[in-house]
Amino acid sequence: QKPVHVIGGGLAGSEATWQLVTAGVPVILHEMRPVRGTDAHLTDGLAELVCSNSFRSDDAENNAVGLLHREMRDMGSLIMESADINRVPAGGALAVDRDGFSAYVQEKIEAHPLVTLERAEVTDLPPADWEQVIIATGPLTSGALAEKIHAATGADALAFFDAIAPIVYKDSINFDIAWFQSRYDKGDGSDYINCPMTEAQYRDFIQALNEGGKTEFKEWEKNTPYFDGCLPIEVMAERGPETLRFGPMKPVGLTNPNSDEKPYAVVQLRQDNKLGTLYNMVGFQTKLTYGEQKRIFSTIPGLEKAEFARLGGLHRNTFINSPEVLDEQLRLKNHPHIRFAGQITGVEGYVESTAIGLIAGRLAAADIAGSVFALPPVTTAMGAILSHITGGADAKSFQPMNVNFGLFPPPEGRVKKKERKQAYTARAAEDFSGWLNKALI
Numbered sequence: 001q002k003p004v005h006v007i008g009g010g011l012a013g014s015e016a017t018w019q020l021v022t023a024g025v026p027v028i029l030h031e032m033r034p035v036r037g038t039d040a041h042l043t044d045g046l047a048e049l050v051c052s053n054s055f056r057s058d059d060a061e062n063n064a065v066g067l068l069h070r071e072m073r074d075m076g077s078l079i080m081e082s083a084d085i086n087r088v089p090a091g092g093a094l095a096v097d098r099d100g101f102s103a104y105v106q107e108k109i110e111a112h113p114l115v116t117l118e119r120a121e122v123t124d125l126p127p128a129d130w131e132q133v134i135i136a137t138g139p140l141t142s143g144a145l146a147e148k149i150h151a152a153t154g155a156d157a158l159a160f161f162d163a164i165a166p167i168v169y170k171d172s173i174n175f176d177i178a179w180f181q182s183r184y185d186k187g188d189g190s191d192y193i194n195c196p197m198t199e200a201q202y203r204d205f206i207q208a209l210n211e212g213g214k215t216e217f218k219e220w221e222k223n224t225p226y227f228d229g230c231l232p233i234e235v236m237a238e239r240g241p242e243t244l245r246f247g248p249m250k251p252v253g254l255t256n257p258n259s260d261e262k263p264y265a266v267v268q269l270r271q272d273n274k275l276g277t278l279y280n281m282v283g284f285q286t287k288l289t290y291g292e293q294k295r296i297f298s299t300i301p302g303l304e305k306a307e308f309a310r311l312g313g314l315h316r317n318t319f320i321n322s323p324e325v326l327d328e329q330l331r332l333k334n335h336p337h338i339r340f341a342g343q344i345t346g347v348e349g350y351v352e353s354t355a356i357g358l359i360a361g362r363l364a365a366a367d368i369a370g371s372v373f374a375l376p377p378v379t380t381a382m383g384a385i386l387s388h389i390t391g392g393a394d395a396k397s398f399q400p401m402n403v404n405f406g407l408f409p410p411p412e413g414r415v416k417k418k419e420r421k422q423a424y425t426a427r428a429a430e431d432f433s434g435w436l437n438k439a440l441i
């Protein structure tokens with residue numbers, strides 16, 4: 001049997017490899033470390049955690065990432081097995097001893113008779129005689145391969161850093177102040193949510209942006225170029241007090257139905273997912289600290305009580321525009337023998353990256369067996385994060401995302417706010433077990 005080539009022995013690549021060999025499929029795993037390093041990895045271990053040692057909340061009843069943990073355990077995830085074995089005390093979070101964690105994954109993979117581990121950088125797109133490939137080279141994909149992926153996917157389909165604007169839950173926006181309208185009523189006329197500011201509010205806001213605490217670039221991030229189209233909002237504010245009012249906050253083409261006063265500036269939010277539960281703040285990519293974002297952005301009229309599905313940020317991250325270039329089986333549309341997995345697909349975080357590795361491994365194993373691996377329903381954590389990259393998100397504003405309840409369809413019927421999370425997780429538990437019983441090859 002021909003092997004599957006998995007490129008990248010990080011979290012996603014290790015998990016994909018495990019799923020494949022467990023299904024009896026041989027794997028050649030290509031990992032470039034230690035022959036070539038990255039700016040963040042420190043060891044040559046497989047599945048090295050480059051920063052925090054936390055897999056975040058382990059609460060499967062009230063938290064979307066905790067729910068994802070449970071689903072991955074149910075699917076025989078090697079990464080979750082290692083995390084559980086190497087767990088260290090961290091309250092409700094799942095944190096691990098990073099060395100023990102990586103060593104366990106490496107031992108299991110190296111000891112498996114169907115794995116060949118090749119320590120070399122892959123510098124080109126996989127040749128056609130590598131019949132099945134999974135690229136899981138992560139946010140720090142080496143330059144040579146990134147260039148080739150860039151060429152294969154198109155100029156706009158590969159990003160080298162995140163410029164993330166905050167994303168807000170629609171149901172936390174105050175519509176006594178905010179209103180739906182597109183500028184000049186373009187599109188269907190109501191594609192945006194608008195938050196109006198008076199002149200005094202705008203001046204205070206610009207001052208807060210200028211004075212707000214920012215996160216510093218790490219040394220190796222300093223060479224990351226800004227694209228003029230996605231300057232951080234505080235950099236635009238620094239360029240002059242009116243820059244934002246003539247940029248993303250221009251008050252033109254809009255009529256406020258909630259007040260007779262003409263807005264001096266307007267913050268716009270654009271729908272971020274097909275379900276319409278999440279809205280991103282247009283032009284608000286930022287390097288303000290998380291605390292400062294919450295403080296400053298809650299001074300925007302209509303967003304006083306905004307809850308954020310993710311806060312803004314700017315850091316180096318190689319990722320493809322998955323909604324545009326991948327099919328729903330995670331295959332590159334124009335090179336279908338190549339699948340992508342992990343953070344490079346536009347998910348964010350250790351757990352989410354691993355989850356996509358797990359699914360990619362199962363999909364490739366099913367292809368080889370000539371069977372079909374049914375995709376998890378979007379009401380489950382697995383299905384929700386998968387749908388973010390293969391269809392749920394808008395390709396034009398696609399940005400990496402952690403798993404969160406905004407990616408799930410809202411629960412049916414009226415559910416009290418404090419019971420909502422459990423409504424999501426209870427439905428997910430039922431749908432997941434129904435699916436798992438049928439999906440496995």
Ligand code: FAD
Nearest residue numbers: 008010011012032051052122137138142342343349350353
């Ligand atoms: P990785 O785990 O990075 O694995 C990719 C592997 O591919 C690496 O081993 C790399 O050496 C290898 N590789 C790259 N190019 C090639 C090539 N051409 N040929 C062969 N091998 C190659 N997430 C969190 O949840 N919490 C955090 O605290 C956190 N902190 C982060 C800090 C930094 C600086 C960065 C960059 C990311 C951070 N992330 C964090 C995101 C985190 O990296 C990812 O979530 C996770 O590691 C991604 O898993 P992955 O398998 O996709 O990539």
